[in-house]
Amino acid sequence: xxxxxxxxxxxxxxxxxxxxxxxxxFLPLLGLAGSSQQLAGAALDSVVPRRELLRQNEALRQENQxxxxxxxxxxxLERENARLRQLLGWQARQPHKIKLAxxxxxxxxxxWRSVQIDLGSRDGICTNLPVLSPQxxxxxxxxxxxxxxxxxxxxxxxxxxxxxxVENESRDKGVIGASGPxxxxxxxxxxxxxxxxxxxxxxxxxxGLGGIFPKDILIGxxxxxxxxxxxxxxxxxxxxxxxxxxxxxxxxxxxx
Amino acid sequence: MTCLDxxxxxxxxxxxxxWEASFGGLRVLLGAQIDFLPALMVCAGLRAGLPTxxxxxxxxxxxxxxxxxxxLGTSIxxxxxxxxxxxxxxxxxxxxxxxxQVLLGLAAGAGVPLLTLLLLLTTGxxxxxxxxxxxxxxxxxxxxxxxxxxxLVLFDWLHRSLTHGQAAETSFRSDREIRRGRG
Numbered sequence: 001x002x003x004x005x006x007x008x009x010x011x012x013x014x015x016x017x018x019x020x021x022x023x024x025x026f027l028p029l030l031g032l033a034g035s036s037q038q039l040a041g042a043a044l045d046s047v048v049p050r051r052e053l054l055r056q057n058e059a060l061r062q063e064n065q066x067x068x069x070x071x072x073x074x075x076x077l078e079r080e081n082a083r084l085r086q087l088l089g090w091q092a093r094q095p096h097k098i099k100l101a102x103x104x105x106x107x108x109x110x111x112w113r114s115v116q117i118d119l120g121s122r123d124g125i126c127t128n129l130p131v132l133s134p135q136x137x138x139x140x141x142x143x144x145x146x147x148x149x150x151x152x153x154x155x156x157x158x159x160x161x162x163x164x165x166v167e168n169e170s171r172d173k174g175v176i177g178a179s180g181p182x183x184x185x186x187x188x189x190x191x192x193x194x195x196x197x198x199x200x201x202x203x204x205x206x207x208g209l210g211g212i213f214p215k216d217i218l219i220g221x222x223x224x225x226x227x228x229x230x231x232x233x234x235x236x237x238x239x240x241x242x243x244x245x246x247x248x249x250x251x252x253x254x255x256x
Numbered sequence: 257m258t259c260l261d262x263x264x265x266x267x268x269x270x271x272x273x274x275w276e277a278s279f280g281g282l283r284v285l286l287g288a289q290i291d292f293l294p295a296l297m298v299c300a301g302l303r304a305g306l307p308t309x310x311x312x313x314x315x316x317x318x319x320x321x322x323x324x325x326x327x328l329g330t331s332i333x334x335x336x337x338x339x340x341x342x343x344x345x346x347x348x349x350x351x352x353x354x355x356x357q358v359l360l361g362l363a364a365g366a367g368v369p370l371l372t373l374l375l376l377l378t379t380g381x382x383x384x385x386x387x388x389x390x391x392x393x394x395x396x397x398x399x400x401x402x403x404x405x406x407x408l409v410l411f412d413w414l415h416r417s418l419t420h421g422q423a424a425e426t427s428f429r430s431d432r433e434i435r436r437g438r439g
Contacts, residue, residue, distance in 0.1 A: 003314055004321065007329025008379065015328050022322035029274045092340065105323055108276035108370070110392045111383030112325035116277075143325070151325065158327070158382040167315050182287040182388035245284050 020146035044070040097255035103247045113157040120148040124254050128213040130213045137218045137241035154244050156187045165210035172196040184244050204238050225246040262308045269296050269316040277323045288392035290399030297335050299407045301342025302351045309339035313374035334371030338364045355406045365400020
């Protein structure tokens with residue numbers, strides 16, 4: 001009990017360091033698990049028949065050609081966009097600098113939604129950086145950083161909020177908040193106006209307000225909406241675009 | 257109970273926590289992650305002394321909090337209270353009966369998360385709460401009930417395998433010795 005009181009009353013940075021120090025005791029097990037996964041993968045790869053490899057190679061070649069064409073199109077659009085921005089006198093948009101990270105551990109307790117990734121301060125990670133799924137949908141933000149690992153608070157955690165807007169005529173704005181303990185695929189969009197024109201299927205993206213998440217990152221889509229008590233506003237349920245239960249790799253936006 | 261038993265329990269807690277943090281299959285399937293620490297604490301409470309219970313609470317609690325978003329140190333007290341309750345009532349419990357072990361695991365599986373929740377709310381934190389929490393408590397209690405008897409069997413087996421057995425008392429009594437020969 002004394003230890004609990006002492007640890008709970010430690011200064012924030014000491015507690016953070018102690019937490020990371022104890023957590024690093026699990027690193028050998030992480031390495032062991034990673035190596036055994038690699039070994040199993042290599043063993044599986046060695047037994048794939050040649051015909052299957054040729055089929056996969058052909059499919060990838062075709063996909064590569066399609067992607068090259070899309071890259072050319074995107075580059076042309078980017079040039080056009082930059083030219084138009086220059087004509088209008090708008091500031092040029094800087095592309096995001098992103099880093100790929102692997103999800104190494106999940107929160108073992110049921111009170112929070114967080115994961116740990118294998119990037120830390122030595123990789124240029126700091127707190128509050130946005131984290132995206134491999135498909136580019138919003139996943140959460142960095143909450144604490146160690147030397148080689150960081151903790152990511154996922155959307156739906158009570159401590160992870162995001163300013164969002166609905167892609168409809170009125171561009172309704174709200175705040176993404178916590179979800180229920182069992183609904184990991186859904187979050188609540190609250191603080192919406194009473195006359196918000198919400199329909200199921202409308203896309204929800206980050207609004208850029210708040211300064212943590214950049215604008216126009218996909219969050220999910222509206223499932224349903226209902227007025228809150230006494231009619232002071234509307235609250236909507238949003239189905240997340242990212243599958244938070246199946247996260248294996250994520251992008252961290254290191255520079256906006 | 258030897259020093260080796262304490263090391264085994266602490267090692268089991270370390271591995272169990274790593275498993276909980278690495279494999280989320282049960283969480284996807286059941287909506288809650290099963291915690292092995294209450295079951296291990298029941299084992300420690302029934303088999304070990306207070307130092308082992310305190311060590312398991314400190315080691316398990318700190319390790320759990322280091323992998324979680326829970327503030328560091330929060331999980332120590334709930335584990336210790338449950339361990340202490342089992343320890344102080346172990347002379348009254350039929351600890352060899354499976355049903356008693358199941359019931360102890362059930363109570364510990366519900367008690368540890370409830371006490372943790374109470375501590376979190378008392379210290380001003382806002383964990384994920386809702387009607388689903390009742391289901392999560394049911395899952396963690398069932399997990400505690402399910403894993404306590406195998407844990408006890410495993411630690412008994414490890415104890416028998418890794419330590420010397422106690423020498424049985426000899427049936428020889430010097431006053432019953434038949435003396436042969438003269439003198």
